[in-house]
Ligand code: NZQ
């Protein structure tokens with residue numbers, strides 16, 4: 001078991017009609033002028049944006065707004081947000097939307113609290129010294145950005161999608177309203193469930209330390225999301241299933257499932273960043289398209305954990321450990337198919353050229369600093385092979 005640090009400063013307000021509390025929350029933390037940040041319009045259509053504005057006004061909080069965040073959020077809008085926030089003198093950024101909006105808000109926060117080009121942080125050439133505080137009203141259960149220290153931004157110049165993490169960016173509060181996720185297209189709900197499971201898998205499949213309690217939490221989280229993803233496929237308006245998935249989303253990426261095991265594989269995530277950076281696919285779908293190939297490539301180096309996962313999460317067992325591990329991988333891919341997620345690049349409607357495959361493996365390993373993975377340490381040629389297996 002490894003030493004660990006666990007830091008989750010985010011105040012979570014969970015449940016029905018809690019969007020009405022946003023103004024009071026901003027006031028409670030002492031902020032006076034808010035930049036409301038949102039995406040392509042779902043929050044206008046659902047009426048959420050108006051409710052948020054009313055709540056802020058009732059609490060005497062001034063605000064300005066910037067919409068237009070796209071999935072795989074762009075640095076150009078981040079720059080725009082920084083300029084606007086400076087001009088308007090805001091002291092708080094409120095993300096109203098999914099993970100892309102939250103990530104864009106965090107990037108604006110970095111840009112406001114530090115000198116120089118905010119992209120430097122995403123290139124890892126400088127570290128941030130602060131971040132303007134961010135609050136969240138979440139509309140999509142997926143990324144865990146509502147409690148995580150991470151944000152992922154795409155630079156249109158070279159279509160580089162890069163992540164940056166620091167505790168400064170952990171949201172001050174997050175309002176989680178399961179009902180808001182009922183307007184999601186089925187595909188986005190399934191992408192979200194996949195991403196949530198993957199955030200736990202990235203920590204669970206480790207050749208590092210071991211902590212029974214952490215493993216138990218991780219396994220329960222994965223089982224819960226798998227069961228409820230299937231409920232939501234058939235019954236998208238099921239409140240309890242929405243609530244289970246939403247809370248799992250926050251816990252899967254706030255580091256709880258990495259305590260004591262040093263779990264930090266994230267090779268599938270980093271490869272997926274290259275896919276969605278270049279081809280602009282939905283993050284969850286990119287992950288499911290790659291995961292089986294990654295798992296088959298690495299499982300022998302992490303056999304105990306693949307067996308434990310097969311038995312405790314997927315409920316399958318073979319005659320030998322190797323067979324058990326492979327059955328667990330097959331069962332996971334079968335689950336992805338059940339919720340209509342792709343398990344290959346072809347199913348993701350992608351047929352990259354050899355050059356594009358080379359480029360993705362190369363960009364990925366540069367971004368990772370030369371190697372990536374904990375279940376198995378991977379180098380550029382490994383990543384290239386995994387991509388090929390995923391065709
Ligand atoms: O833009 P709008 O109109 O709001 O529509 C969005 C968008 O088209 C729509 N949507 C969101 N909530 C909705 C809704 N539609 C109807 N009803 C609702 N309630 O869904 C679409 C996708 O939204 P997006 O925010 O892009 O999805 P998600 O939350 O999955 O975020 C994905 C981004 O987060 C990054 C991903 O790489 C990707 O860029 N990640 C961030 C992480 C983090 N910060 O910790 C970790 C993750 O691993 C991930 O990499």
Ligand code: ZN
Nearest residue numbers: 143195269283
């Ligand atoms: Zn993810």
